[in-house]
Amino acid sequence: MRVNAYAAPAAGEPLAPTTIERRDVGPDDVLIEIEFAGICHSDIHTVNGDWGPQPFPVVPGHEIVGVVAEVGADVTRHRVGDRVGVGCMVNSCGECANCLGGDEQYCVQGMVATYAGTDRDGSTTQGGYSTHVVVDAGYVLTVPEGIEASAAAPLLCAGITTYSPLRRWGAGPGRRVAVVGLGGLGHMAVKLAHAMGAEVTVLSQSLKKQEDGLRLGADAYFATSDPDTFAELAGRFDLILNTVSAPIDVNAYLSLLAVDGALVNVGAPAEPLAVNAMSLIGGRRTFAGSMIGGIAETQEMLDFCAEHGIGAEVEVITADHVNEAYERVLASDVRYRFVIDAATLR
Numbered sequence: 001m002r003v004n005a006y007a008a009p010a011a012g013e014p015l016a017p018t019t020i021e022r023r024d025v026g027p028d029d030v031l032i033e034i035e036f037a038g039i040c041h042s043d044i045h046t047v048n049g050d051w052g053p054q055p056f057p058v059v060p061g062h063e064i065v066g067v068v069a070e071v072g073a074d075v076t077r078h079r080v081g082d083r084v085g086v087g088c089m090v091n092s093c094g095e096c097a098n099c100l101g102g103d104e105q106y107c108v109q110g111m112v113a114t115y116a117g118t119d120r121d122g123s124t125t126q127g128g129y130s131t132h133v134v135v136d137a138g139y140v141l142t143v144p145e146g147i148e149a150s151a152a153a154p155l156l157c158a159g160i161t162t163y164s165p166l167r168r169w170g171a172g173p174g175r176r177v178a179v180v181g182l183g184g185l186g187h188m189a190v191k192l193a194h195a196m197g198a199e200v201t202v203l204s205q206s207l208k209k210q211e212d213g214l215r216l217g218a219d220a221y222f223a224t225s226d227p228d229t230f231a232e233l234a235g236r237f238d239l240i241l242n243t244v245s246a247p248i249d250v251n252a253y254l255s256l257l258a259v260d261g262a263l264v265n266v267g268a269p270a271e272p273l274a275v276n277a278m279s280l281i282g283g284r285r286t287f288a289g290s291m292i293g294g295i296a297e298t299q300e301m302l303d304f305c306a307e308h309g310i311g312a313e314v315e316v317i318t319a320d321h322v323n324e325a326y327e328r329v330l331a332s333d334v335r336y337r338f339v340i341d342a343a344t345l346r
Helices: 041-047 149-156 158-168 184-196 210-216 227-232 250-254 277-281 295-308 319-330
Strands: 002-007 016-021 029-038 064-071 083-086 089-091 132-136 176-180 199-204 220-223 237-242 257-265 286-289 314-317 337-341
Touching: 029 083, 029 149, 041 319, 064 132, 064 149, 083 149, 089 132, 149 158, 149 184, 149 295, 149 314, 149 337, 158 184, 158 237, 158 295, 176 184, 184 199, 184 210, 184 237, 184 295, 199 210, 210 220, 220 227, 250 257, 250 277, 277 286, 314 319, 319 337
Parallel strands: 176 199, 176 237, 199 220, 237 257, 257 286, 314 337
Antiparallel strands: 002 016, 029 064, 029 132, 029 337, 064 083
């Protein structure tokens, strides 16, 4: 079937309306009529060629919520009419140790990205800025009742990207967690860490979003542009989650960790980050990275969000405003995630 979509024709070029072909629904597939698709900073990096050559034209979008329109003959987990979601991956080998261990995102053969990836049949994947998508049922999530569909879409990337490291590094009662940046990822990290019972501090360049940060669940809010911040908070945190996609002074942030603390990077700047070994050695500290989560953990995150009434803070836009939205994301002029209403593509 051919469906309407918005695609980037080449690196750095504005997105434009187009049509793309979706494969026939196979025995293990689910056809989803898309309702909402979130705009992630990764979409912008990909479209601008920040992460290397891409198979243009590219239809971005890996924060997808919609309704099942058709299921393959062998699909039992989802039925027509179910509300479902698709995140950053749509396939993996399913056989390596990582896949078998529930970490499909770290598939040894490489996970298949929701867009600009090469699927197992050799085709190039195209993402959620479209009216419909066909996905292997094993990579389709159930979106529980209790989360508004538009607020659920960003959970499929921003939500799981922050939930996974918070869980792995033990965010919870008695733990002091700092979140660097209060953007699309950062605002979800604050909500989730607060719901997990941690003491949460936001570290942002300025105090202009302080009121928002405290409303979302932060216990404290500091401006990193103030040099006194790093002196005041030295050795304080058990976990720091860096959500920004721009270079930071890693060593300065490592100094804020307690002994055995971890600084975990989930933002993905194009530039390398410099680390002084003594910043790690001096406090038995860890500098780590984390990328989304496996399918089971993503479902766990969605259920957790439904249980705690957590959704993303979103601004819903029509598809023809996508290029303007990209400009506003780069200018940090969104609170806190743009979501495309896919009905405006039909």
